Amino acid sequence: MTTTTSAATLRPAWSRDEGAARVRALFATAFTDEPDGVWSAPGRVNLIGEHTDYNGGLCLPIALPHRTFVALRARDDETIRLVSAQEASSVVAVSLSSVAPGALSGWAAYVAGVAWALRQAGFVVRGFDATVDSCVPYGAGLSSSAALESAFAVALDEVFGLGLASDDAGRARLAAACVRAENEIAGAPTGGLDQASSLRCHAGQALLLDCLDGSVEQVPFDLSAAGLALLVVDTKAEHSHATGGYGARRATCEEAATLLGVPLLRSVADEPDGGATALARLDDGTPEGSVRVRRVRHVLSEIGRVREFVGLLRSGAVDEVGPAMDASHASLRDDYEVSCVELDLVVTAARAAGALGARMTGGGFGGSAIALVRAGTESAVAAAVAAAFAESGLGAPEFLLALPSDPAA
Ligand code: ADP
Ligand code: MG
Secondary structure, eight states: OOEEOSSOEEOOOOOHHHHHHHHHHHHHHHHSSOOSEEEEEEEEEESSOOSOGGGTOEEOEEEEEEEEEEEEEEOSSSEEEEEETTSOSSOEEEEGGGOOTTSOOSTHHHHHHHHHHHHHTTOOOOOEEEEEEEOSOTTSSSOHHHHHHHHHHHHHHHHTTOOOTTSHHHHHHHHHHHHHIIIIISOOOOOSHHHHHHHHOOTTEEEEEETTTTEEEEEEOOTTTTTEEEEEEEEEEEOTTHHHHHHHHHHHHHHHHHHHTOSSHHHHHTSTTTTHHHHHHHOOSSHHHHHHHHHHHHHHHHHHHHHHHHHHHHTTOGGGOHHHHHHHHHHHHHTSOOOOHHHHHHHHHHHHTTOSEEEEESSOSEEEEEEEEETTOHHHHHHHHHHHHHHTTOOOOEEEEEOOOOOOO
8 A cells, every 4th residue: 555645655664563464474374383473673764974884984874664574483493494575475495504605695695694693693593484574665775685684683582582682782783693694695795884773773863873883872863843754765776886886985995095004984084184184195196096085085074974964963953954965965976976867866856846955875876865855845845756757757766754763673
């Protein structure tokens, strides 16, 4: 079921009951049995602080109301059996003892990878049967992969009595296991923002995540009290160079850090001049040097914008964050070069329709953008974006509303 607006539809978030009923029904069909319980974890949207996580920088995600649900029953052996409503309906079976880097492909790698990583961290985890269903859009830059991993992380935590989900320090360890699952078993590069968001965000708050040491601070982000709404636009675009582009950006940042003699670019951002001297040192007059300067300039300026955004939230000026969002988009488009036609179009059309600020969110080269709008104008802004896409001959985008929501549980 979707909610129809004048010209665009909003993707609804399932209630906990609806999500639980779906995975329970699937479990009954697939395994003719009762699960031990149902767990769920949210997708995320990053308000600001993009491509900063792997540089030891700052980012500011919120958990979405859209969640991935898991019904799970522990087993006494090494077998993992999985069914997802989003994937071909047959049961995927994996032996936990055979999980290793390079050994698995497909979506089961994200799940078995979490169990593997928890074992690697010294916890006793055995096999399980599980079903999955989700209202987090796939591959939209809203982190359906971390929602999947995190839902399993809290499920395994409970059924195998690991005791990690009960406080933030334990949740940070669960997030670390999810990162290892995604990097080492699913083989997808990820910097840690997604998993921390799904496991450590809270309702009504944005999560200030310091990727240098993994520490977090909750920052009040009460959209409705401020008369605002956050519209998320899934462009449905996925450009083929997304993975290569991400890897190349990371490599350039690592090279720059090596040239500057620091472990991570964050060290440079924390210098008294905000990194200006270091930036000048990177400019060696070559074309590569000039690319490096622009990439590093994005990382340094973006860390500054996270601080500015958080300062505004803390002083109650939620409706003044628009310019920082706009500046973040310009930096990602011009200096980091990870935007694309579709993302730029969302931003331009949303702003023209009255958004206070708009930016691409997530890795880029497709995926989603966010627009901060006055409450009550969501539908009009969505309709304007949809119309701009139609006029440009692009496929219809999809919309959802983000409200800072609960973490995995
Ligand atoms: P994003 O995290 O931005 O949505 P990714 O490419 O990182 O995109 O992750 C998407 C992948 O995660 C899917 O291709 C699939 O392998 C896995 N995945 C996510 N959600 C589910 C689900 N509900 N069921 C099965 N696999 C899922
Ligand atoms: Mg992902």
